[in-house]
Amino acid sequence: MALETVAVIGAGAWGTALAQAAAMAGRQVSLHGRSPDLASEINAFHTNERHLPGHALHPAITGHADLDAAGAADFIILAVPAQASRDVLESEPKLFAGKPVVLSAKGLEHDTLLRQSEILASVAPTALPYVLSGPSFAADVAAGRPTAVTLAGADAEPLAAALAGPTFRPYAADDIIGVELAGSLKNVYALGCGAVEGADLGASARAAFLARAYAEMSRLVSALGGSPTTLTGLAGIGDLTLSCTSVQSRNYRTGLALGRGETLEGIGLAEGVATAPVARDLARKLHIDAPLIEAVNLLLAGGTSISSIVAGLMARPLKRET
Numbered sequence: 001m002a003l004e005t006v007a008v009i010g011a012g013a014w015g016t017a018l019a020q021a022a023a024m025a026g027r028q029v030s031l032h033g034r035s036p037d038l039a040s041e042i043n044a045f046h047t048n049e050r051h052l053p054g055h056a057l058h059p060a061i062t063g064h065a066d067l068d069a070a071g072a073a074d075f076i077i078l079a080v081p082a083q084a085s086r087d088v089l090e091s092e093p094k095l096f097a098g099k100p101v102v103l104s105a106k107g108l109e110h111d112t113l114l115r116q117s118e119i120l121a122s123v124a125p126t127a128l129p130y131v132l133s134g135p136s137f138a139a140d141v142a143a144g145r146p147t148a149v150t151l152a153g154a155d156a157e158p159l160a161a162a163l164a165g166p167t168f169r170p171y172a173a174d175d176i177i178g179v180e181l182a183g184s185l186k187n188v189y190a191l192g193c194g195a196v197e198g199a200d201l202g203a204s205a206r207a208a209f210l211a212r213a214y215a216e217m218s219r220l221v222s223a224l225g226g227s228p229t230t231l232t233g234l235a236g237i238g239d240l241t242l243s244c245t246s247v248q249s250r251n252y253r254t255g256l257a258l259g260r261g262e263t264l265e266g267i268g269l270a271e272g273v274a275t276a277p278v279a280r281d282l283a284r285k286l287h288i289d290a291p292l293i294e295a296v297n298l299l300l301a302g303g304t305s306i307s308s309i310v311a312g313l314m315a316r317p318l319k320r321e322t
């Protein structure tokens with residue numbers, strides 16, 4: 001199967017960074033947003049100042065304000081926010097039929113509780129699903145800083161090779177479920193870790209939160225059919241650590257602001273806010289103990305102080321560490 005040309009749908013920070021990585025890997029890239037002004041900016045100036053300021057984009061990237069040119073691409077990368085993926089897929093389902101589609105949003109769908117690959121399967125059942133996840137900030141990828149990610153799907157090696165460059169290293173994997181859940185859940189935990197920091201609860205509390213988040217995530221991944229081994233890799237502990245410790249993460253910064261009692265304006269997309277109630281509902285449905293996801297939901301709902309949320313967590317019955 002030819003993998004020379006790629007259409008990246010979603011010209012936000014991540015879509016633009018992945019377009020840059022694909023172009024640096026030698027691919028011809030069409031980058032599809034929804035603003036004619038942005039398409040003109042990409043074509044005339046090779047920049048995306050709104051979503052990825054300060055980066056010179058590779059000349060192999062062309063900007064588009066519709067999906068017309070995407071049909072000719074050998075494979076597609078979908079990079080719109082998790083709650084927008086269905087709309088985009090449903091707007092042009094034939095575009096995805098029979099093609100490799102790399103899903104890169106990190107979130108679970110409201111109401112349906114579906115993962116991104118489940119949404120793709122429901123809209124375009126013949127599409128070939130792949131999931132790209134792992135510790136990778138758009139600005140780092142676009143700047144050509146060394147980044148390693150997981151690319152999960154059937155026989156993912158050729159696609160990994162098509163995206164690999166001197167500074168972008170995808171590792172092929174099989175476990176779509178585990179990789180998707182890890183990418184989605186880490187955003188919820190990043191909110192919690194940010195809040196721990198924002199409320200000045202200390203570095204010990206943050207490390208405890210991170211370790212217990214890993215244990216909780218392992219329970220959920222196992223119960224939902226993923227492999228806990230996936231969590232030992234880039235998409236698991238790699239991304240959880242990055243997002244729970246770096247102020248570059250919008251989810252972490254959102255948690256920081258919540259912990260400090262500040263407003264959330266200007267931080268940008270924090271996928272964990274939409275995914276937190278979905279993760280809670282999934283855990284409850286499966287009778288999985290998920291106290292940290294419950295705690296983050298309490299925090300997001302407002303009306304309960306952080307100190308009483310933390311007191312509730314600390315007062316839970318003592319148990320063996322599993």
Ligand SMILES: NC(=O)C1=CN([C@@H]2O[C@H](COP(=O)(O)OP(=O)(O)OC[C@H]3O[C@@H](n4cnc5c(N)ncnc54)[C@H](OP(=O)(O)O)[C@@H]3O)[C@@H](O)[C@H]2O)C=CC1
Binds near residue numbers: 079081088106107268
């Ligand atoms: N930024 C990062 O470092 C990383 C992000 N991700 C994931 O990538 C996904 C996208 O995030 P990111 O690019 O950062 O977000 P941004 O906010 O930077 O960009 C979102 C993009 O999606 C477009 N969009 C929003 N809603 C719709 C819609 N309904 N239909 C079509 N297009 C839409 C926006 O268009 P418009 O500009 O017109 O509003 C914008 O181009 C998220 O799931 C995130 O978790 C994953 C790894 C790293």
Ligand SMILES: O=C(CO)COP(=O)(O)O
Binds near residue numbers: 134135242243
């Ligand atoms: O997923 C990311 C890094 O791997 C980006 O994190 P934020 O969406 O929290 O900025």
